[in-house]
Amino acid sequence: xxxxxxxxxxxxxxxxxxxxxxxxxxxxxxxxxxxxxxxxxxxxxxxxxxxxxxxxxxxxxxxxxxxxxxxxxxxxxxxxxxxxxxxxxxxxxxxxxxxxxxxxxxxxxxxxxxxxxxxxxxxxxxxxxxxxxxxxxxxxxxxxxxxxxxxxxxxxxxxxxxxxxxxxxxxxxxxxxxxxxxxxxxxxxxxxxxxxxxxxxxxxxxxxxx
Amino acid sequence: xxxxxxxxxxxxxxxxxxxxxxxxxxxxxxxxxxxxxxxxxxxxxxxxxxxxxxxxxxxxxxxxxxxxxxxxxxxxxxxxxxxxxxxxxxxxxxxxxxxxxxxxxxxxxxxxxxxxxxxxxxxxxxxxxxxxxxxxxxxxxxxxxxxxxxxxxxxxxxxxxxxxxxxxxxxxxxxxxxxxx
Numbered sequence: 001x002x003x004x005x006x007x008x009x010x011x012x013x014x015x016x017x018x019x020x021x022x023x024x025x026x027x028x029x030x031x032x033x034x035x036x037x038x039x040x041x042x043x044x045x046x047x048x049x050x051x052x053x054x055x056x057x058x059x060x061x062x063x064x065x066x067x068x069x070x071x072x073x074x075x076x077x078x079x080x081x082x083x084x085x086x087x088x089x090x091x092x093x094x095x096x097x098x099x100x101x102x103x104x105x106x107x108x109x110x111x112x113x114x115x116x117x118x119x120x121x122x123x124x125x126x127x128x129x130x131x132x133x134x135x136x137x138x139x140x141x142x143x144x145x146x147x148x149x150x151x152x153x154x155x156x157x158x159x160x161x162x163x164x165x166x167x168x169x170x171x172x173x174x175x176x177x178x179x180x181x182x183x184x185x186x187x188x189x190x191x192x193x194x195x196x197x198x199x200x201x202x203x204x205x206x207x208x209x210x
Numbered sequence: 211x212x213x214x215x216x217x218x219x220x221x222x223x224x225x226x227x228x229x230x231x232x233x234x235x236x237x238x239x240x241x242x243x244x245x246x247x248x249x250x251x252x253x254x255x256x257x258x259x260x261x262x263x264x265x266x267x268x269x270x271x272x273x274x275x276x277x278x279x280x281x282x283x284x285x286x287x288x289x290x291x292x293x294x295x296x297x298x299x300x301x302x303x304x305x306x307x308x309x310x311x312x313x314x315x316x317x318x319x320x321x322x323x324x325x326x327x328x329x330x331x332x333x334x335x336x337x338x339x340x341x342x343x344x345x346x347x348x349x350x351x352x353x354x355x356x357x358x359x360x361x362x363x364x365x366x367x368x369x370x371x372x373x374x375x376x377x378x379x380x381x382x383x384x385x386x387x388x389x390x391x
Binding site: 013016020024025027028031032035036038039042043046047049050053056057058062065067068084087089092093096097099100207 | 212215216220222223226229230233234237240241244245248291304338343344346347348350352379380381382383384385386
């Protein structure tokens with residue numbers, strides 16, 4: 001092969017590399033992004049499921065006394081005075097479990113503790129829960145739970161009409177929504193999408209609780 | 211040059227997929243372990259965390275199906291009877307490197323800790339019971355899977371890694387039910 005021919009092959013190899021390398025890196029970055037998305041989704045599912053179930057570790061009529069505070073993301077503190085203790089338990093469980101990837105997450109916040117939501121059916125409209133008075137308005141997790149207020153007043157939880165239709169069954173639901181922001185990571189080089197991750201978990205009251 | 215770069219990207223992609231599978235298994239296992247631990251007190255008034263080895267046994271099969279080439283053990287101190295002696299501080303290792311220093315490379319440990327509320331005492335005059343605040347709360351159980359999992363990454367990748375391993379640190383917390391003595 002002549003010197004000119006070898007030089008031509010070298011130039012072709014450099015050109016091929018220059019074309020292929022960005023494409024490969026782009027594909028790998030996006031593959032890693034998808035893997036992180038899947039992992040965060042699973043962790044969010046796990047945190048909301050445990051949060052919903054832990055509500056039942058507190059008595060129905062237990063209310064947090066004044067001055068009670070709990071957990072929050074990034075060192076924030078939520079005041080839970082006057083709210084059902086089960087609501088604080090759910091929040092503590094959620095924040096205690098959702099401890100990784102926090103630098104990637106941009107949360108959509110809502111009221112911590114609501115009541116009276118309705119899943120709806122053909123004859124009843126779907127209703128969102130109403131925040132408890134004094135519920136922190138900007139929490140990363142929202143739970144719709146029932147309780148027993150002062151004087152034995154029953155505050156309804158979330159009515160799931162797919163269970164025991166058509167009357168429905170009062171359950172606890174916890175939900176959380178966040179966006180994955182890769183812009184402050186090396187993946188930002190090739191990942192241009194910002195996926196939204198949402199999880200909602202439902203827990204049925206144990207049959208033998210008080 | 212294209213071939214080495216292609217192989218590097220291929221190995222990176224395989225590793226990312228493997229890492230996602232392993233992390234998913236760990237997340238699922240700690241959720242299951244937290245529920246097991248929350249209901250596995252030695253007795254209804256127990257004030258110490260459940261035996262970490264019992265919790266580890268409950269989730270080992272799930273972890274082993276995904277953690278290829280990684281050892282799984284429990285983080286506890288055996289007492290003379292062979293059971294897990296509750297750690298007085300009930301502390302889990304702070305970093306995967308701490309696990310590696312004690313257990314060796316490519317080992318994850320299952321650690322169970324319990325955070326108990328303060329004991330209720332007679333309140334000072336003018337202060338309504340219960341006192342102090344939060345003394346009637348149920349304990350909080352935390353299960354953590356921490357250590358290094360086997361991977362294809364070369365030595366020097368990641369803090370504390372000796373090679374062919376990636377750090378893992380997944381935890382789950384939940385409240386547990388205890389009855390007053």
